[in-house]
Amino acid sequence: MLSALLVMSAIAIALGAVLGYSAIKFRVEGNPLADKVDALLPQTQCGQCGYPGCRPYADAIVSGEADINLCPPGGEEGIQKLADLLGVEFKPFGAGAEPKPKAVAFIDENTCIGCTLCLQACPVDAIMGAAKQMHTIIASECTGCELCIAPCPVDCISMVTIGENVENWKWKYPVYALKSVPPKITSPETKSPETKSRTPA
Amino acid sequence: MRTLFKFHGGVHPPGNKTQSTQQPTATAPIPAKLIVPFRQHAGEAAKPVVQVGDHVLKGQLIGEPAGFISSAIHAPTSGTITAIDMQPVAHPSGLPELCATLIPDGRDEWVERKPTDYRAQPADELRHLLRMAGIVGLGGAVFPSDIKLRPLRDHPNKDIGTLILNGAECEPWITCDDMLMRERAAEIVQGAEMLRSMLGSREVLIGIEDNKPEAIAAMRLAVADSGLPFKVVAVPTIYPGGSAKQLIRVLTGLEVPSGKLPTDIGVQCFNVATVYSAWRAVAHGEPLVSRFVTVTGNVRQPRNYEALIGTPLTDLIALGEPLPDTDGYIMGGPMMGMPLPSTSVPLVKAGNCIIAGSKKLFPPPPPTLPCIRCTRCAQACPADLQPMDLYWFSQSKNFGQAQAFSLFDCIECGACSYVCPSHIPLVQYFRFSKSEIRMREQDKLAADRARERHEYREFRIEREKQEKAERLAAKEKAAAAAKPAEPPVVATNPDAAPENTAQMKIQAAIEHAKEQAAAIKPKNTENLPPELLAEIAEIEARRARIRETAKSDVEPPKE
Numbered sequence: 001m002l003s004a005l006l007v008m009s010a011i012a013i014a015l016g017a018v019l020g021y022s023a024i025k026f027r028v029e030g031n032p033l034a035d036k037v038d039a040l041l042p043q044t045q046c047g048q049c050g051y052p053g054c055r056p057y058a059d060a061i062v063s064g065e066a067d068i069n070l071c072p073p074g075g076e077e078g079i080q081k082l083a084d085l086l087g088v089e090f091k092p093f094g095a096g097a098e099p100k101p102k103a104v105a106f107i108d109e110n111t112c113i114g115c116t117l118c119l120q121a122c123p124v125d126a127i128m129g130a131a132k133q134m135h136t137i138i139a140s141e142c143t144g145c146e147l148c149i150a151p152c153p154v155d156c157i158s159m160v161t162i163g164e165n166v167e168n169w170k171w172k173y174p175v176y177a178l179k180s181v182p183p184k185i186t187s188p189e190t191k192s193p194e195t196k197s198r199t200p201a
Numbered sequence: 202m203r204t205l206f207k208f209h210g211g212v213h214p215p216g217n218k219t220q221s222t223q224q225p226t227a228t229a230p231i232p233a234k235l236i237v238p239f240r241q242h243a244g245e246a247a248k249p250v251v252q253v254g255d256h257v258l259k260g261q262l263i264g265e266p267a268g269f270i271s272s273a274i275h276a277p278t279s280g281t282i283t284a285i286d287m288q289p290v291a292h293p294s295g296l297p298e299l300c301a302t303l304i305p306d307g308r309d310e311w312v313e314r315k316p317t318d319y320r321a322q323p324a325d326e327l328r329h330l331l332r333m334a335g336i337v338g339l340g341g342a343v344f345p346s347d348i349k350l351r352p353l354r355d356h357p358n359k360d361i362g363t364l365i366l367n368g369a370e371c372e373p374w375i376t377c378d379d380m381l382m383r384e385r386a387a388e389i390v391q392g393a394e395m396l397r398s399m400l401g402s403r404e405v406l407i408g409i410e411d412n413k414p415e416a417i418a419a420m421r422l423a424v425a426d427s428g429l430p431f432k433v434v435a436v437p438t439i440y441p442g443g444s445a446k447q448l449i450r451v452l453t454g455l456e457v458p459s460g461k462l463p464t465d466i467g468v469q470c471f472n473v474a475t476v477y478s479a480w481r482a483v484a485h486g487e488p489l490v491s492r493f494v495t496v497t498g499n500v501r502q503p504r505n506y507e508a509l510i511g512t513p514l515t516d517l518i519a520l521g522e523p524l525p526d527t528d529g530y531i532m533g534g535p536m537m538g539m540p541l542p543s544t545s546v547p548l549v550k551a552g553n554c555i556i557a558g559s560k561k562l563f564p565p566p567p568p569t570l571p572c573i574r575c576t577r578c579a580q581a582c583p584a585d586l587q588p589m590d591l592y593w594f595s596q597s598k599n600f601g602q603a604q605a606f607s608l609f610d611c612i613e614c615g616a617c618s619y620v621c622p623s624h625i626p627l628v629q630y631f632r633f634s635k636s637e638i639r640m641r642e643q644d645k646l647a648a649d650r651a652r653e654r655h656e657y658r659e660f661r662i663e664r665e666k667q668e669k670a671e672r673l674a675a676k677e678k679a680a681a682a683a684k685p686a687e688p689p690v691v692a693t694n695p696d697a698a699p700e701n702t703a704q705m706k707i708q709a710a711i712e713h714a715k716e717q718a719a720a721i722k723p724k725n726t727e728n729l730p731p732e733l734l735a736e737i738a739e740i741e742a743r744r745a746r747i748r749e750t751a752k753s754d755v756e757p758p759k760e
Contacts, residue, residue: 045651123655123658141651165296168640173633174629174633
């Protein structure tokens with residue numbers, strides 16, 4: 001009796017110790033679901049969703065605060081992916097929140113006065129420049145978030161759409177005509193005896 | 202007799218090769234205008250190094266390699282560069298690319314050519330030479346050859362035991378490699394020996410399909426003459442036996458694993474035309490400015506031409522005299538080639554063949570029917586894939602699943618589409634899926650990079666804030682340490698009104714500022730000769746006078 005009690009409590013203590021240790025050792029910081037949502041977001045950091053960046057939006061989605069259809073740069077496919085991950089229904093974009101074609105910012109260097117305001121606004125440090133020096137966009141790093149346009153006091157920043165070129169060209173989905181089968185069965189003169197027998201009168 | 206191996210699948214389309222091999226290769230005349238694209242190879246486009254109006258010589262560098270996977274571009278003949286702009290090129294999209302337009306002066310004058318003895322050069326030098334000579338794979342992939350000759354990244358000391366020369370040329374209609382082997386066999390063999398010494402291979406196999414007996418005989422003769430222990434192997438004619446992985450399988454019995462390169466199994470494969478160009482580049486100092494190209498199909502004079510890169514295809518087609526019922530042109534073969542958007546596009550390094558089409562030669566494909574899962578495509582697939590499943594996933598845009606079914610092992614040979622009883626354009630679906638997947642991967646990489654940059658920025662702003670706070674705290678502390686002398690001053694006037702003390706503080710600050718201003722002297726006047734100093738003093742005095750007069754003039758009316 002006593003030995004059984006001792007054995008059981010020893011097992012309980014040992015397992016408890018293991019659980020307690022692993023709770024500390026394998027502690028997960030933050031919500032892992034938010035990481036997964038963040039991984040699906042396009043990381044433009046544009047704030048079009050109403051949150052100051054992709055990570056805050058991911059947190060808001062996970063906490064149930066925000067809808068999944070607030071990210072225009074992610075496109076409909078992004079919504080679909082989020083819906084699949086979270087197990088919710090697909091939701092189309094609201095009016096006026098449709099995705100735009102991909103673009104990068106462009107600074108008109110003749111107008112730029114070197115005020116550094118856009119440098120401070122850029123969420124991904126994709127603008128190079130210094131006070132009273134010419135600023136320029138690092139096009140390969142620009143996410144097209146448009147956050148630099150509003151602060152510019154001389155309106156020298158514009159968005160340039162990246163058109164289709166040989167480097168980003170994609171093979172199109174094959175479109176071809178399916179063979180149209182002449183409606184032999186329904187026309188009375190070509191009805192074969194078998195089809196006749198099967199057609200309800 | 203060497204034991205040959207078989208690869209899975211394959212098809213037997215009609216060869217149609219004899220038409221264009223009846224006459225020896227002719228040299229195409231220099232056209233009135235050459236259009237040379239700066240991207241004729243896999244990887245980054247070359248960077249233009251000439252300007253509009255420059256006079257260039259044949260073989261002069263006009264585009265230098267930009268980036269690791271890139272190659273050089275040269276002027277195909279001597280003449281004047283009249284434009285560097287976007288022009289339509291032979292690309293399935295029909296989109297324009299940066300090209301140089303060259304008006305030949307008719308002299309065809311070479312730039313200084315420096316022949317090199319490859320035995321006296323380290324492999325590094327030779328690779329650089331090939332890169333700067335614009336040598337790329339002429340079998341169709343146009344991958345820079347110098348990169349294929351690099352030592353293995355993981356095992357730099359491991360030799361590539363077998364070098365394979367690909368002379369199979371399995372696509373119907375094309376005969377440019379056939380003719381090259383017949384006419385330039387000796388130089389191909391010498392080039393092979395050069396590449397062999399660079400790679401350190403022990404064995405050289407030259408694989409030629411058995412529908413080219415003349416080429417086999419010519420190559421055997423050249424090998425015998427050279428006394429080199431190369432083996433010319435006749436391989437069975439089966440499409441796509443000229444694809445690198447399939448040829449390696451046939452000749453060595455080794456299979457290149459999925460996602461690996463031939464070098465991982467100790468084999469490297471070069472097209473015979475590439476080997477020939479590499480030899481010309483090293484032994485004669487001639488960069489790649491021309492290539493053999495077959496003009497065939499619905500033409501009166503099907504033939505091979507040695508044409509300058511950049512020759513407008515219209516000029517080449519005119520040499521073949523197309524028949525009146527010609528309704529389109531294909532660049533490459535009928536299995537893997539692409540219909541040309543227009544014939545004004547120039548010949549590029551990848552251009553091995555131009556086929557004129559007509560309704561009789563290439564009847565339009567019958568209408569597509571639904572897939573009946575007959576698995577004929579799987580029987581024909583040389584890469585051991587299941588095209589019917591890949592089709593299913595591609596047409597429903599289920600890209601993850603398509604990738605799981607090894608979509609990227611597809612070599613786009615078109616054997617599946619060729620045998621499909623429902624005439625489904627399977628390869629088009631696979632190309633669509635592949636480019637969609639590639640684009641998504643690129644977007645993902647870009648998103649990851651943006652996230653990283655954003656996180657770093659947040660971190661930097663936080664750090665700057667902290668540093669500023671620390672600096673302020675330190676300053677305050679220092680000020681507090683330096684202050685003790687001050688409080689007594691305030692203490693002497695304990696009954697002074699608060700506004701009085703404030704007034705005094707301001708006064709003190711003004712005095713202090715004035716003192717500082719007086720202490721600072723313009724530094725740029727320190728090392729000046731005395732006469733200049735005197736001049737400056739004079740100017741300063743005049744300024745002071747003006748200030749004085751201004752004060753006396755302006756102040757009275759104010760008060």
